[in-house]
Amino acid sequence: MSTLIPTIKSDNKKLNDPKFNVLPSLPSWFDDILGKGLGTEFMSNFNTGMTLPAVNVIDGDHEFAIEVAVPGLKKSDFDINIDNRVLSIGVESKTESNEKTENYTRREFGYSTFKRTFTIPESVNTEAISADYNDGILKIHLPKREEAKKKPAKKIKIS
Template identity: 65%
Template sequence: MSNLIPTVKRGSDSNNNTGFRTLPSISSWLDDVINNNFGTEFMSNFNTGMTLPSVNVKDSDEEYIVEMAVPGLKKSDFDINIDNKLLSISAELQTDSEEEDDNYTRREFGYSSFKRTFSLPETIETEKISAKYNDGILKVNLPKREEAKKKPLKQIKVS
């Protein structure tokens, strides 16, 4: 028998035939209170910053390729550094707009940023690392040293 007690949002379960009514979880109860009393407009202002971008890391015979989905940025927004075998990719974006109409002035500004770091293996040619940004995808190429590159299969004949 399981020690877990099922929690059901809003405290009801239409399939529960035992008559046992479970309590809602605290997070679902809090979501219900906020959404019912304030609506979704209240919550929409809390998630305006940039989240951590999704990353793909490919390992080919010649290099590692780090692909990061970061649409809406410019090449100049990125800061890519290597420090002590750590690859650091970051970006900052500031927006500032002002609208004036008769007696009303509205000024909105925003700031968002992210930073991702990756430990580099000793087998990377740090002097040859390159980066390109195209169609919202940042691609960082990390070439492998010659001794780390995958060698072709060598067949050994038995004598």
Template identity: 75%
Template sequence: MSTLIPTIKNGNKRNHDYNLASLPSLPSWFDDFLGKSFGNEFMSNFNTGITLPAVNVIDGANEFVVEMAVPGLDKSDFDINVDNNLLSIGVEKETEQNEDTENYTRREFGYSSFKRTFSIPESVDTDKISASYKDGIMKIMLPKRDEAKKKPLKNIKIS
């Protein structure tokens, strides 16, 4: 049976004959260095961007449902597309805070984004895909074609 399959985008797959697993990656080395060198006071506001949200995929009798917990966003922040049997869910969010007082001006801004991509099985009717966002939960309904829907159990009597 077909299921939604997450695709890897910009993956970290290595095709080398030698083993680099014992060496730390440069980003993890910096994370380790910064995490050990500075206290939590410094790191508390350091990386407050959106992280890659976890996704639930439900295989129902009549449809697949993709659920994603992404609180604090507006419907307009989402970009959901279907292209060549790939479902992509992306978010771009810009924030800006200005604070003016008598002696100084402070301006903080940020930019956060993520993108999740899934392969859509042939059993999905892509023309009828819909989405809703309520209470921080994004739900995308992918209805199955009639021929792919699960048929009810049929009891066959012996004659």
């Protein structure tokens, strides 16, 4: 969670003197208490509904691959686009459940979203990009152009 720190712009020397600033500002005090008391798991979900998922970027001989850890979603939850060499991966997920018995009614709903963007290098063949989703891992395959593929090592003989 990023913290915005308010600043006071003034030429008054008392405002800049450390002996007059012994108390923390209310926003920083609040962030300190919440951050230490509740842990980062709660704070990361507090504002966004979903944390940014872990991402692996793999530079292979024939392709780049982006692996995104996003368990519990359906293929239809993903929105993957490429526009002007920028790859964007977005997710929008809505859940709702209703439970009724003779003594109570319970209704739960949730909404989560995130969006990650990556600049695609010129060496990628954008027409051949593909994706698959298995066991909670979204994998996007970014094949390299033929001229960008890693060539095998060649031994040069001395004549």
